[in-house]
Amino acid sequence: MIRFERVSKRYPPGLDALSDISCEVAEHDMALVCGHSGAGKSTLLKLIAGIEKPSGGALLIGGQNLAALPRSALPFLRRRIGMVFQDQKLLFDRTVFDNVMLPLSIVGFPRRDAAQRVRAALDKVGLASREKAMPVMLSGGEQQRLAIARAVVNRPSLLLADEPTAHLDAQTAADVARIFHEFHHVGVTVLIATYATELFPAARRLQLDHGRLLS
Amino acid sequence: MRVWLSQHQDAAQLALRRLAAAPVNGLLSLLAIGIALALPAGGQMLLANASHLSGTTSAVPQISIFMAAKAERQAATEIGERLGRHAGVKQVLFVPREETLERMKSGPGLREVIEALPANPFPDAFVVSVADDSLAAMEQLAVEFRQWPKIEHVQLDSAWVRRLDALLKLGRTTVMLLAALLGTGLIAISFSIIRMQVLTHRAEIEVSRLLGATNSFIQRPFLYFGVLLGLGGGVLAWLLVAAATLWLRAPLAELARLYDLTLALQTLGARDSALLLGFAAGLGWLGAMISMRQHMQQY
Numbered sequence: 293m294i295r296f297e298r299v300s301k302r303y304p305p306g307l308d309a310l311s312d313i314s315c316e317v318a319e320h321d322m323a324l325v326c327g328h329s330g331a332g333k334s335t336l337l338k339l340i341a342g343i344e345k346p347s348g349g350a351l352l353i354g355g356q357n358l359a360a361l362p363r364s365a366l367p368f369l370r371r372r373i374g375m376v377f378q379d380q381k382l383l384f385d386r387t388v389f390d391n392v393m394l395p396l397s398i399v400g401f402p403r404r405d406a407a408q409r410v411r412a413a414l415d416k417v418g419l420a421s422r423e424k425a426m427p428v429m430l431s432g433g434e435q436q437r438l439a440i441a442r443a444v445v446n447r448p449s450l451l452l453a454d455e456p457t458a459h460l461d462a463q464t465a466a467d468v469a470r471i472f473h474e475f476h477h478v479g480v481t482v483l484i485a486t487y488a489t490e491l492f493p494a495a496r497r498l499q500l501d502h503g504r505l506l507s
Numbered sequence: 508m509r510v511w512l513s514q515h516q517d518a519a520q521l522a523l524r525r526l527a528a529a530p531v532n533g534l535l536s537l538l539a540i541g542i543a544l545a546l547p548a549g550g551q552m553l554l555a556n557a558s559h560l561s562g563t564t565s566a567v568p569q570i571s572i573f574m575a576a577k578a579e580r581q582a583a584t585e586i587g588e589r590l591g592r593h594a595g596v597k598q599v600l601f602v603p604r605e606e607t608l609e610r611m612k613s614g615p616g617l618r619e620v621i622e623a624l625p626a627n628p629f630p631d632a633f634v635v636s637v638a639d640d641s642l643a644a645m646e647q648l649a650v651e652f653r654q655w656p657k658i659e660h661v662q663l664d665s666a667w668v669r670r671l672d673a674l675l676k677l678g679r680t681t682v683m684l685l686a687a688l689l690g691t692g693l694i695a696i697s698f699s700i701i702r703m704q705v706l707t708h709r710a711e712i713e714v715s716r717l718l719g720a721t722n723s724f725i726q727r728p729f730l731y732f733g734v735l736l737g738l739g740g741g742v743l744a745w746l747l748v749a750a751a752t753l754w755l756r757a758p759l760a761e762l763a764r765l766y767d768l769t770l771a772l773q774t775l776g777a778r779d780s781a782l783l784l785g786f787a788a789g790l791g792w793l794g795a796m797i798s799m800r801q802h803m804q805q806y
Contacts, residue, residue, distance in 0.1 A: 370718065
């Protein structure tokens with residue numbers, strides 16, 4: 293599903309965020325990207341989502357080399373990937389329902405079916421009763437679950453999450469981790485950048501240290 | 508196709524909601540655009556009415572030939588035949604002196620004066636339509652006719668219509684120039700407003716892009732916003748012109764009556780109205796498009 297072949301990422305003026313990364317994440321796999329702050333976890337996820345471009349090497353997703361992907365094809369790649377961002381990137385001027393509706397609007401999903409999909413996604417993360425609420429009215433855990441609902445509403449084959457349990461209390465973090473497990477069990481490939489490895493004991497680990505892959 | 512239409516419908520609705528979300532700002536923007544467009548639109552309305560005025564009078568250049576007062580009918584008949592044979596003459600209308608007298612008698616306040624005269628003071632006359640209506644050809648014909656016997660006076664008609672036509676041409680050029688200048692202003696207004704909109708909706712643009720939105724998807728509501736601005740401004744301009752028409756109709760009709768003309772000031776016709784709205788919407792879209800092209804590179 294995802295293959296890194298000697299991938300590196302260098303930011304100007306010469307900071308190596310990732311160096312010589314080679315690894316593979318198989319389809320239906322669940323993997324954790326671990327490492328200290330600044331190890332390159334977020335950069336790795338951003339490369340997969342096409343938010344950043346590798347400085348060297350080849351990154352293949354579903355056999356497609358991202359380096360060779362034209363800029364115009366990027367949106368279509370991103371539609372196949374669900375991403376939960378570290379800062380959630382919720383839109384605070386629209387309701388919970390409309391936040392989750394956005395990815396479906398982008399792909400032009402038929403409106404009536406889209407509403408059903410949105411409700412199903414909200415139900416899955418336990419926010420069915422909050423669809424009319426504004427994000428600012430939600431707790432931190434609920435906002436995180438909303439971000440997950442938005443990431444999965446398109447039913448992506450690959451789900452990326454950047455620190456999804458950060459700043460959450462233990463119980464809420466466990467609830468969020470359970471949601472990722474559920475998606476993994478239905479066949480979604482899940483890649484999570486996290487410190488909280490204890491929440492995902494069965495997941496494979498990709499340990500990063502100063503931009504290098506240790507295991 | 509259905510998806511495409513649905514996305515356009517959503518974008519248009521979103522643009523409308525954004526416009527309604529800041530009613531005061533929206534109204535002031537529309538007012539600025541409306542006033543800017545009302546000037547060339549009003550000019551066009553006046554030109555259309557002036558064109559109509561010149562169209563209702565004889566815009567076909569003619570030459571009036573007046574026989575000498577003492578010339579006999581036989582002389583007039585000969586001149587008529589000669590005119591009929593002339594290659595430069597397209598059509599001849601004979602106006603007998605009696606007919607002129609009757610017509611003058613029917614004029615207000617003239618009957619008593621004319622009846623007091625011992626004899627008919629009017630000459631026989633001809634109204635000649637010419638084959639070549641260029642000013643040079645007509646002047647040459649007039650010079651030739653003046654040399655014919657028993658002809659007292661030759662007058663080139665429609666001179667004022669020609670002057671009016673020349674003024675209309677100048678007016679049209681001025682309106683075009685004004686439309687071009689104020690149209691550029693409209694593009695600039697639309698550009699600035701869309702720039703502000705892009706800054707306001709920066710988060711939405713960023714998130715949409717991360718979720719797989721194409722440039723078209725992101726730009727669409729902003730382009731509709733530009734179109735709505737232009738269209739709204741166009742409607743406002745139309746209303747301003749219509750109000751000005753109603754306001755000016757009575758005093759202008761009164762003025763026209765003094766010159767023995769009939770003038771009922773008409774507001775912009777269907778074609779001009781459609782042109783105004785299309786022009787306004789198009790320029791609003793263009794301003795938005797330029798703004799998006801410039802600002803999308805940042806996201």
